Amino acid sequence: MELEKTPTSLVFGVNGERFELSHVDPSTTLLQFLRTRTRFKSVKLGCGEGGCGACVVLISKYDPVLDQVEDFTASSCLTLLCSIHGCSITTSEGIGNSKEGFHPIHKRFAGFHATQCGFCTPGMCVSLFGTLVNAEKTTCPEPPAGFSKVTVAVAEKAIAGNLCRCTGYRPIADVCKSFAADVDMEDLGFNSFWRKGDNKDSKLSRLPQYDHNQTNSRFPLFLKEVKHDVFLASEKHSWHRPISLMELQSLLKLNHCNGTRIKIVVSNTGMGYYKEKEAYDKYIDLRGISELSKIRKDQTGIEIGAAVTISKAIEALKEESRSDFLSDYVMILEKIADHMSKVASGYIRNTASVGGNLVMAQKNNFPSDIATILLAVDAMVHIMTGTQFECLTLEEFLERPPLGLESVLLSIKIPSLELNKTESSEPRSRFLFETYRASPRPLGNALPYLNAAFLVKVSQCKDSGGTVIDTCRFSFGAYGSKHAIRAKNVEEFLAGKLLSASILYDAVILVTATIVPKDDTSKTTYRSSLAAGFIFQFFNPLLDASAINNGYFNGHINLPYAKDFELKENQKQVRHDKVPTLLSSGKQILEAGCDYHPVGEPIMKSGAALQASGEVVFVDDIPSPANCLHGAYIYSAKPLARVRSIKLTPELQLDGLRDIISIKDIPNGGENIGSKTIFGVEPLFAEEIARCVGERLAFVVADTQKLADMAANSAVVDYDTKNLEPPILSVEDAVERSSFFEVPPFLYPKHVGDISKGMAEADHKILSAELKLGSQYYFYMETQTALAVPDEDNCITVYSSNQCPEFAHSTIARCLGIPENNVRVITRRVGGGFGGKALKAISVATSCALAAQKLQRPVRMYLNRKTDMIIAGGRHPMKITYSVGFRNDGKITALELQILINAGIYVDISAVMPHHIVCALKKYDWGALSFDIKVCRTNHPNRSAMRGPGEVQGSFIAEAIIENVAATLSMDVDSVRSVNLHTYKSLQSFYEYYHGEPYEYTLPSIWSKLAVSANYDQRTKLVQKFNRINTWKKRGISRVPAVIELTLRPTPGKVSIFVDGSVVVEVGGIEVGQGLWTKVKQMAAYALGDIQCDGTEGLLDKVRVVQSDTVSLTQGGFTAGSTTSESSCEAVRLCCNILVERLKPLKEKLQEEMDSIKWETLILQAYMQAVNLSASSFYVPSNDSMGYLSYGAAVSEVEIDLLNGETRFLQTDIIYDCGQSLNPAVDLGQIEGAFVQGLGFFMLEEYETNLDGLVLQDGTWNYKIPTIDTIPKQFNVQILNSGHHQKRVLSSKASGEPPLLLAASIHCATRAAVKEARKQLLSWSNQDEEDSTFQLGVPATMPVVKELCGLDIVERYLKWKMGKDIMVLT
Known part of the structure; x- marks a missing residue:
């Protein structure tokens, strides 16, 4: 049958352009094609797993039967x-662009x-565009002019699966909500469209206009004629899309007999989880078989074809649920x-x-x-094996x-449920059903620690009025078992029993003994505890005798009763305390400066719309030069070998x-150097011994990135540990073996005060308390990347996504053994850095x-996410031991610390x-401060700078x-x-050099202002009230200050004016998204x-900042x-x-001849x-302007x-002192983004290692x-523009x-x-003594x-409740 088929061509469209391909490697992804074979580079590779959204596109398919x-x-x-x-693909460039006009989304x-770095933004735009396109197809009422049919609830979830490391999501959520018909304009945050005092109509008119009638995917006509069946064949591979089960049977039989390696596909999303190393000969696409893509409904249940997408299944189930x-x-x-809507993300479920x-x-x-939720409802599956069918x-x-x-x-079939018919005098029976998942992201896009589903048939006991469990099915999954399982022993135990606290207690004990993760599963006791919690959560409300009759369960019947019931003992809530329903909203208070216009104005970020459309060029977007090769690392899998x-x-x-390429390829006169600081060198490749997991061993070079990665991943490294000491993998090991890096004396901080005297003044002491801090990965959206192009006369140009081009320049020269004037490093922009693209x-x-130098061909590399994460190093983990003395009033008199920093293998x-x-x-004012800090050398990848290196840990240690x-x-x-907040006097003692003048110490005023603006005292009382009334949820509120010392460094600049009056600026700093x-x-x-007659009017549009070039600007x-x-x-x-100064004399001369001088005229005359018209400078801060303290709370x-x-992060209020902000809008984005990245460090991001x-x-x-659903639901930021300070750059702060x-x-x-829960x-x-000194x-x-x-906690509660019940009975 296969031989009778004639190969066809693959036909599709991208942004309206037609593509027809006859020879395609079936393993090629759409992303690979778009990035290597088209000019559309807005789609980015962020993870290769379907987990970040940077590569999202809109796919449009034509249905000729329905003509839609x-x-x-x-x-x-x-x-x-x-x-x-036969599909049409729309990328962000296809939505709109600079040539044809930006879309209102952009x-x-x-x-x-x-948008900040802009790497993730095009994917965000497409995700939102897809939501709007589909919203306009609905039968929802016509929206007001300028809005979409989409609702706020749907709009803000449009980017639920998209990751952003820069912005903190709040402004992105505002963009999404701004299109919603039901949006409250007051819920939208700061933007550059509105003016102070605008009413609702004015605000709407100023927004970029959106016409919902014009929003569609613009499906090209040429694709409507394309036949949907496809057979692609080449010498090595083939792709089949059978249109019937009979054809599928024939394909499977034929290929099974000849040993062909077959891959059956529907969407290929499984590849995101199971990284395939095996190559396949034949691919069979099941989507052409109509039987597998249908949903059938009848009185026996709903049957879902195996090829039906999760999104369509959700839609069908919800449609059915609306019927009754x-x-x-x-x-x-x-x-x-x-x-199901919490499985993966929308673009995966689609x-x-x-x-x-x-x-x-x-x-x-x-x-x-x-599998877990369908197991609970006794779902059926139909399977075809050869020509045999079975259910x-x-x-x-x-x-x-x-x-x-x-x-x-x-x-898959979900069977309908039937209740036994009973006379009216019989107890009422009903089915109760709940599903559960414990996951770090409420909206999905994260695997659960445990999932469960419970289907229980209950009735009311005639005698007691209590709940009788007639039948039950309990399923659990995702806890390390082979697959989802039924807890049959628990089912058998509960069936037929009258529910009571003691019965529930026994069931909980049985569940925890049943749901036991395998030994190699992480968080084993936690997962078992979750199982107990789920069972308890399901049955606890049923302990109330009236629960069934009052219809509390399944969440629909008698909602007023449900509200009342929540106030009862088992599930109490505080009615007055309303949690915001939006994923995120906030208020921003910004004070624009007016002294240095346009400095201080909250203008839009340069190139922001271009970033949104995906037209800005990152390193990996640069077209590959002719004969370009690609590289990938082979790295050590052993810590010391x-x-x-x-x-x-x-x-x-x-x-x-x-x-x-390896160490042997370093040329004569070159050095094995990967990076260098004044503290030491990190080698480019391991020499005889690999000293940590992730250390670079070699560099595979191949024709494509895909082939280079495959080769590197499959490399077999022969290790030998004979006569080597065990690796040092902890700071304790480092101390035992005295493995430390030396800290230069000029960098080691000074002690403050007399520690002995301070301890003697203390009324109380805490001695040798311990604290540990973990690591954090950068998760820049763009992984490490570079392109090197050899040039004439032994020269080389390197395009690098790099925060330190100067350092890269000198390192490359030393490694290749060539003069530095033979090297050129160019960096236009970086797709997120956070310190990870400084030395790494x-x-x-x-x-x-x-x-490139060896092969005399261009070579580029874009690290895959896994390799990047393994070799990155990240934030420094550390162990802290401290002793502290303090008085009865809480005033601390002395603090002594021992800090062990895990630095990794090289000093960095x-x-x-x-x-x-x-x-x-x-x-804080510690009275006296003493410390012993050791930088431990361990056999881990060297830790490097990460946003706030050391300051984040130090500030938290203080808290x-x-x-x-x-x-x-x-x-x-x-x-x-x-x-313990500083007085100005104590501030001078602790910050000897940068304490500034008394008026600059703004923390006390920030501290008191924040208490008022955040309503701290009243909210504290509400939190206390909430905690008294609620049993299973507790709240906490905290106010925290921050003081950080910032230092300015020498920086070059160059400004050139062209004859037409346009201006080009070069600076040493790199645009990494920070504005x-x-x-x-x-x-x-x-x-x-100062030289233009009209002042600064119009000059902003004439200025362009260009890429960093180490030859042009050293x-x-x-x-x-x-800074x-x-x-x-x-x-x-x-x-x-x-x-x-150069132009002033000419201006004065020309002013004598004419009344008004245009900028262009002045510059033309200067040119003549x-x-x-070009000037360079090198800013070197003076001693009194080199640093300052920054404050916030x-x-x-x-x-x-x-x-x-x-x-759940309910609310955050921030006041931050920006001095005289250079751009409040940019600084606002930095504040929010930094805070959310910190939230990730403190609450979400585990970056652990094995043994x-x-x-x-x-x-x-x-x-x-963090994602859109894990940021503060109410996020308020006030930027405090403090007083002028001539020693700072226009009085600004970072x-x-x-x-x-x-x-x-x-x-x-x-x-x-x-603490309240404990x-x-x-x-x-019945224990009164509280252990409140625990460490979180x-x-x-x-x-x-x-x-x-x-x-x-569940077991202890039930035992306590049983004891209470016995006391009541007696």
Whole structure:
């Protein structure tokens, strides 16, 4: 049959352009094609797993039968190119662009300041566009002019699966909400469209206009004629899309007999979880078989074809549930749909099939949610094996051996439920159904720690009125078992029993003994505890005798009663305390400066609309030069081992593999150097011994990135550990073996005061308390990347995504053994850095340069996310031991610390860590301060700078000590904080050089202002009231200050004016998303305004900031420490001052001849008279302007769930002192983004290693940065423009790193909530003595919080309740 078919061509469209391909490798993804074969580069590779949204596209398919177009978003990194036959693809450039006009989405992203580095923005725009396109197809009422049919609830979830590391999401959510018909304009945050005093109509008219009638995917006519069946064949591969089960049977039989490697596909989303190393000969696409894509409904239930997408299944189930609002069965369907909507993200659910999900669970032990919830409702599956068909229960299907290649899942059926008919005098029976999942992200896009579903038939006991459990089905999954299972022993125990606290207690004990994760599963006791919590959560309300009759369950009937019932003992709520329903909203108070126009104005970020459309060029967007090769690292999998050999597997020694570069390829006169600081060198490649997991061993060079990655991943490294000492993998090991890096004396911080005297003055002491802090991964959206192009005369040009081009320049020259004037490093922009592209990026650039120089061909590399995460190093973990003395009033008199910093194997920037830690720690008046800080050398990848390096840890250490002191004294922790804030006198003692003048010390005023603006005192009382009334949820609130020392560094600048009056600016600083270019443009316009007759009017649009080029501008320094924007602005101001002085005489002369002189006329005359229109400068801060202290404070309120450990971030209020902000809109984005990144560090992001030091969280599946649903629901920020200070750059202060420290307020609030939970737990055991000095770990993830609240909290509560019930009876 296969031989009779004639190969066809693959036909599809991209942004209206037609593509027809006859020879396609079926393993090629849509993303690979778009980025390598088209000019559309807005789709980005962020993860390759379908977990970040950077590659989202809109796919449109035409249905000739219905004559309509189906539009859905999809992850192009997982979508196989062959699967889009007949489809139209729309990228962000296709939505709108600079040539044809930006779409209102792009304009609003720019105007709401919702883009920073811009790498993730195009994917965000497409996700929102897809939501709008589909909303306009609905039958919803016509929206008001300028709005979409979409609702706020739907709009803000449009980007629920998209990750952003820069913005903090709040402005992105505002963009989404701005299109919604039901939006309250007051809920939208600061933007550049509105003016003060605008009413609703004015605000709407100023927004970029949106016409919902014009929003569609513009499906091209040429695709409507394309036949949907496709057969693609080449010499090695083929792609089949059978249109019937008979054709599928023939294909499977034929290929099974000849041993062909077959891949059956629907969406290929499983590749995001199971990274395939195996190559396939034939691909069979099941979507052409109509039987597999249908949903059938009848009185026996709903049958879902295996190829039906999860999104379509959700839609069908919800549609059915609307048909009979009060039926138990349709309520069950709705709950199944709601649970399915938390599986993956929208753009994955749009393509992933229900059948594919179940097959992964059956064959690959995938922790499926769908398998668990369908198991509880006794779903059936239909399977075809060869020509045989069979029907099985889902339970039987899961327990079978893995499906063979000849077997295909055809459909899944959710059977209807029937209640036995009873006379009116019989007890009423009904089905109750609930599903559960404990996951770090409420809206999904995260695997659960545990999922469960319970279907229970209950009736009311005639005698007692209590609940009788007639029958029950309990399913659990995602806890390390082979697949989802039924807890049959629990079912048997409960069936037929009258529910009581004692029966529930026994059931809970049985569940925890049943749901036991395998030994190699993480968080085992936590997962078992969750199972107990789920069972308790289900049955606890049923302990109330009237629960059934009052219809509390299934969430629909008698809602007024449900509200009342929530106030009862088992599930109490506080009615007056309203939690915001929006995912996020906030208020922003910004004070625009008026002294240095346009500096100080909140203008839009430079190039923001271009970022949104995806037209800006990142390094990997640069078209590959002719004969370009691609590289990938082979890295060590051992922490300390001798490398004997490196071999590639024979099957990968294919055409296209060009070389393996290693230490032996470093030329004579060159050095094995990957990066260098004044503290030491990191080698480019390991020499004889690999000293950590992730150390670079070699660099594979191949024709494509895909082939290079495959070769590197399959490399076989022969290790030998003979005669080597064990690796050092902890700071304790380092201490035992005296493995330390030396800290230069000039960098080691000074002690303050007399520690002995301070301890003697103390009324109380805490001795040798311990605290540990974990690491954090950068998760820049753009991974490390570089392109090296060899040039004539032994020269080389390297395009690098790099925060330190100057350092990369010198490193490349030293490695290649060539003069520095032979090297050119160009950096236009960076797709997020956070310190991770300071030194870590240099080795990537150097590797590409070395390979390019050897092979005399261009070489580029874009690190895959896994490799990037393994070798990155990240934030410094540390262990702290402290002793503190304090008086009865909470005033601390002395603090002594021992800090062990895990620096990794090479020193990197670790020598500066002691100074940074202590600087942030000194935000409180400790009386006397003494410390012993050791920088430990361990066999881990070297830790490097990460946003606020040392300051984040130091500030948190201070808060942990304050918390401990308050707990010891049983004092209000806010009072202890307040009494230990600096006076100006103590500030001078602790910050010897940068304390400034008294009027500059704004923290006391910020502290008191925040108490008022955040309504701190009243909210504290409400939190206390909430905690008294609520049993299973507790809240905490905390106010935290931050003080950080910032230092300016020398920075070059260059300003050139062209004959037409346009201006080009070059600076040493790199645009990494922090708005540096925007501030520099403002400064140039301000400074050149002195020579323009009209002042600064119109100058801003004439200024362009261009890429960093180490040949054009030397001594660029590095972009770090928050102050690069200030330094760059000052360098530009100095350049402009030079130009102004040159042009002044000419201006005065021309003014004598004419009344008004246009800018263009002045510049043309200057050009004609040979005035030098280019000026360079090198800003070197003076001793009295080199540094300053930055101040801020935050109040955060959280709510924890005692049954699963989830923390909801209810509200954060921040006041931050920006001095005279250079651009309040840019600074606002920095404040919010930094805070949310800090929230990730303190609460969400686990970056752990195994016993060998290998990172365990190495992708989006298990490393969870904050998302739109994990940020404060109410997020209020006030930027305080403090008084003038001539020593600073136009009186400004930095905003990039300091606000991150304020995220500790979230952690402290969580600790306060946990404290309340522990107090309650003790009361159930009749214990009065509270253990309030506990330590809440960092990050305080769900398992950490749950453990502190009590893994056995349910059991202890039930025992307490049983005791209470007995007392009542007696």
